[in-house]
Amino acid sequence: MHKHRPFKEVESERPDFDVDLQPRTTKVPEPDFKPGHGLNSLPYAKDFQPEGAVFKSIIPEEHEKSDIYKTPRPIAFISTLGPDGKANLAPMSYFNSVGHNPPSIMVSITRGKHEDGWKDTNHNIRTTKEFCVSIISEPFLEAANYTAIDAPYEVDEWALSGLTQRKSETVKPPHVAESAFSMECELLHWYDLEGDDGKPSHSVVLGRVKRFQVKEFVCDPQDPFKILTEKLRPVARLGGITMVEVPRPVWDQVKDMPEVKEAIERGAKKV
Numbered sequence: 001m002h003k004h005r006p007f008k009e010v011e012s013e014r015p016d017f018d019v020d021l022q023p024r025t026t027k028v029p030e031p032d033f034k035p036g037h038g039l040n041s042l043p044y045a046k047d048f049q050p051e052g053a054v055f056k057s058i059i060p061e062e063h064e065k066s067d068i069y070k071t072p073r074p075i076a077f078i079s080t081l082g083p084d085g086k087a088n089l090a091p092m093s094y095f096n097s098v099g100h101n102p103p104s105i106m107v108s109i110t111r112g113k114h115e116d117g118w119k120d121t122n123h124n125i126r127t128t129k130e131f132c133v134s135i136i137s138e139p140f141l142e143a144a145n146y147t148a149i150d151a152p153y154e155v156d157e158w159a160l161s162g163l164t165q166r167k168s169e170t171v172k173p174p175h176v177a178e179s180a181f182s183m184e185c186e187l188l189h190w191y192d193l194e195g196d197d198g199k200p201s202h203s204v205v206l207g208r209v210k211r212f213q214v215k216e217f218v219c220d221p222q223d224p225f226k227i228l229t230e231k232l233r234p235v236a237r238l239g240g241i242t243m244v245e246v247p248r249p250v251w252d253q254v255k256d257m258p259e260v261k262e263a264i265e266r267g268a269k270k271v
Contacts, residue, residue, distance in 0.1 A: 025244065025245060026244055027244065028040075028141055028142055028244045028245075028246045029041065029042050029138065029139075029141060029142070030142050033142035033143070033146075034259045034263075035146055035160045035161075035162070035249075035254070035257070035259050035260045035263040036159060036160060036161070036162040036259065036260075036262065036263025036266060037142075037143070037162045038140065038143050038161065038162030038163050038164070038178065038269075039139050039140050039143070039162075039178060040139055040140065040141065040142055040143075042138060042139050044139065044233070045139035045140075047139075047180075047215075047217050047231070048137060048139045048140065048178045048179075048180060048215075049178070050164045050166065050177035050178060050269075050271045051271075053177070053215050054215065054216045054217070055213050055214065055215055055216070056212075056213075056214045056215075056216050056219065056224070057169060057211060057212070057213060058211065058212035058213075058214060059211065060102070060103045060209060060210075060211075060212070063225070065100045065101040066100070067225040068100040068101070068103045068209075068225075069100040070225050070226060070227065071097045071100070071103070071105075071183075071209075071212070072135060072181055072227050072229075072232060072234060073095070073096045073097045073105075074135060074136070074234035074235060074236040075091060075092070075093050075095065075135075075136050075144075075234070075235050075236055075237050076091070076092055076095045076133045076134060076135050076136060077089055077090065077091055077092070077132075077133065077134040077135075077136060077144065077147070077175075077176050077179065078090050078091075078092050078095075078107055078109075078121050078125075078131055078132070078133060079131065079132045079133075079134065079165075079173045079174060079175055079176065080120070080121055080124035080125055080128065080130070080131045080132075080173050081124060081128055081130070081172050081173045082120065082123070082124050082127070082128075083124075083127050083128070086153075086156075087156075087158055087165060087173065087174060087268065088120045088121060088124055088157065089147045089157045089158050089161065089163070089176070090119070090120070090121050090147055090148065090157065091136060091144050091145070091147055091148050092107055092108075092109070092121075093237040094106075094107065094108035094109075094110070094202070095107050095108075095133065098206065102208050102209075103208065103209040103212075104188065104206055104207065104208055104209065105133060105183065105185060105206070105207050105209060106204060106205065106206055106207075107131075107133070107204075107205045107207070108193075108202045108203070108204050108205070109121050109122045109125075109202065109203045109205065110201070110202055111200075111201060111202075118203070120153060122203050124173075125187060125190075125205055126187075126190065126203075128172065128173075129186060129187040130171040130172055130173055130185065130186055130187065131171070131173055131185050131187075131205075131207060132168055132171065132173045132174065132175035132176075132182055132183065132184050132185065133175075133182065133183045133185060133207075134175050134176035134179035134181070134182040134183075135179050135180065135181040135182070135232065135234055136179070136234065136235045137178075137179065137180060137232060137233045137234055137235065138233040138234075138235060139178070139233070140161075140163060140178050140179075141235055141244070141246065142246065143161040143162055143163050143178075144161065144235070145246045145248060145249070146160045146161050146249055147160065147161050148248045148249075149248065149249045149250070149251055149254070150248075150250060150251050151251045151255075152251070155251070155264065156264060156267060156268055158267075158268035158269075159263050159264050159266060159267050159268045160260065160263050160264065162263065162269070163176050163177070163178050163269070164176070164177035164178060164268075164269040164270065164271055165177065165268055165269065165270045165271070166182075166213075166270075166271050167270075167271075168184045168211070168213075169184060169210075169211050169213075170184045170186075170210035170211050171184045171185065171186060171210060174270070175213060177269075177271050180214065180215040180217070180218045180231070180232055181212070181213075181214055181215070181218065181227065181232065182212070182213040182214075183209045183211070183212055183213070184209065184210045184211040184212075184213070185207030185208060185209055185210065186207060186208050186210055187205065187206075187207055188206040188207055188208050189205075189206040190203065190204070190205055190206075191203070191204045192204075214227075217231055218231040218232045
């Protein structure tokens with residue numbers, strides 16, 4: 001028995017395609033975002049608060065592969081732990097689900113600031129074989145952008161964002177408590193891509209999802225494996241400016257700002 005109504009029946013209830021709809025560029029929700037403030041002031045930001053959030057822990061092996069196939073896949077945070085136990089948080093636009101049996105995702109990490117040319121995320125995954133992926137939503141767009149800062153290794157991106165570390169069930173790295181959809185992953189495969197100059201340019205990482213952590217408010221009451229886009233409000237990188245543009249912060253330009261120093265002193269929040 002099919003779980004879904006015939007598509008033509010569903011389609012007939014929808015409005016005609018709007019050929020006049022044009023994307024427009026606006027300000028970010030909070031143009032004066034301060035480091036360490038976490039969620040912005042959008043009216044629905046309260047739904048993303050860690051306090052009182054109801055999470056659904058989904059064990060992939062206990063569900064149909066066709067249900068796992070529905071994993072949402074816009075821009076995401078990658079959270080890792082260094083060999084010294086230091087937590088790292090970074091946004092990645094080269095990210096996508098690549099399979100549902102086994103449930104698998106791909107992350108492509110570009111060159112970075114280390115002497116060998118790689119980023120902290122690259123080093124941490126290669127060393128610990130674990131990472132988490134958390135979907136980025138509109139209420140913490142600015143906070144997510146602050147984790148892209150070119151800060152030294154010892155600077156805590158979690159503290160600068162003001163977002164919260166939530167303990168994972170199956171891996172050591174925490175995931176983002178404000179995120180409505182997170183995945184706990186272990187390393188499956190690793191492949192370095194070579195650029196036109198013959199030197200490594202990207203590391204393609206394949207991870208197996210061990211747990212899905214989902215806030216119940218984004219789930220369709222009629223289909224628990226269907227994520228409601230209007231609730232998740234995911235952020236995507238679609239090529240060019242489509243809705244908002246937010247420049248990445250530069251460490252040398254912000255490191256002496258009082259709010260940056262205060263955020264670092266407060267440190268990362270945890271639940």
